[in-house]
Amino acid sequence: xxxxxxxxxxxxxxxxxxxxxxxxxxxxxxxxxxxxxxxxxxxxxxxxxxxxxxxxxxxxxxxxxxxxxxxxxxxxxxxxxxxxxxxxxxxxxxxxxxxxxxxxxxxxxxxxxxxxxxxxxxxxxxxxxxxxxxxxxxxxxxxxxxxxxxxxxxxxxxxxxxxxxxxxxxxxxxxxxxxxxxxxxxxxxxxxxxxx
Numbered sequence: 001x002x003x004x005x006x007x008x009x010x011x012x013x014x015x016x017x018x019x020x021x022x023x024x025x026x027x028x029x030x031x032x033x034x035x036x037x038x039x040x041x042x043x044x045x046x047x048x049x050x051x052x053x054x055x056x057x058x059x060x061x062x063x064x065x066x067x068x069x070x071x072x073x074x075x076x077x078x079x080x081x082x083x084x085x086x087x088x089x090x091x092x093x094x095x096x097x098x099x100x101x102x103x104x105x106x107x108x109x110x111x112x113x114x115x116x117x118x119x120x121x122x123x124x125x126x127x128x129x130x131x132x133x134x135x136x137x138x139x140x141x142x143x144x145x146x147x148x149x150x151x152x153x154x155x156x157x158x159x160x161x162x163x164x165x166x167x168x169x170x171x172x173x174x175x176x177x178x179x180x181x182x183x184x185x186x187x188x189x190x191x192x193x194x195x196x
Contacts, residue, residue, distance in 0.1 A: 004029075004091050004192050005109045006183075007099030009151075009159070012143040013121030013136075015171045015179070016114035020095040022180045027193070029091040037097065040086065046078060053079035056096055056150055079154075096147075100164055101155040110192065112183060113165040116172025 006023065010016020017033055024031035037054040044050075080102050087094060087103070094103075100111035116124070118137065125136040151159035162168050167186055171179040187193045 002192070003089065003108055004187075005087050005099070005103050005106065006093045006187075007103060007109065007111045008093060008095045008114060009100055009112070009165065010095065010114040011116060011121060011160070012140050012147070013124040014114045014116040015124060015176050017095050018176050019114055019171060019179050019183070020093045022176060023183055024093040026180055026184060027091070027093075027187075029093060031093050031095075032086065033095040037083075037086075041082070046082075050079045050082055053154070054097065056147065098151060098154050101151075101157060104164070108192070110167065110183075110187065110190070111165045113160060113162070113168045114171045114179065115160070115168065116170060120172030 006020075008016050008020040008023075010019075020033065021031055034055060038051070041050055041054055080098070083094070083097060083099070083102050086092075100113075103109035104111065118140070121140050122133050122136045125131060125140060126133060129136070129139070131139065148159040151157060157164055167183065169179050169182060174182065184193070188195050
């Protein structure tokens with residue numbers, strides 16, 4: 001298998017992180033989500049500069065408004081380079097952190113977006129966080145709004161727009177395992193991994 005980078009963007013409550021983790025295990029490659037990136041970043045000289053990016057912290061509305069009036073690109077320069085450095089030379093699955101944008105020009109990158117219906121996301125969040133349906137929906141909407149602002153701030157692109165991904169999958173219908181199966185089949189058909 002040649003080096004490949006698989007980026008996974010995901011709606012909140014769609015199971016995208018679980019898909020990314022299982023996919024990385026299935027392929028025998030590294031997985032980078034928030035916890036993994038934070039562990040690597042700690043102790044580095046520019047930790048504070050990249051911490052909010054790795055944590056996908058909500059963008060301050062004033063900073064966001066200023067950034068939207070300026071050219072995009074400068075905001076993510078350092079964190080984007082750290083992500084590129086981390087992923088250079090080896091195959092990996094990267095969840096979130098504008099991965100689809102950072103690696104969009106690389107031939108060996110597969111950009112995936114995982115989504116689900118609101119009902120499925122509510123069920124997922126209720127099970128994970130023991131919330132009422134109304135509270136779960138509120139948390140989902142707030143988190144997705146923050147992700148959209150975060151993505152727009154760093155990339156200038158609309159988060160979740162199908163044109164920015166190679167493969168968009170409704171994991172609410174397929175479930176985690178079948179979503180991973182579909183991605184593996186896609187990688188085989190693209191010639192990125194061997195057929196069995």
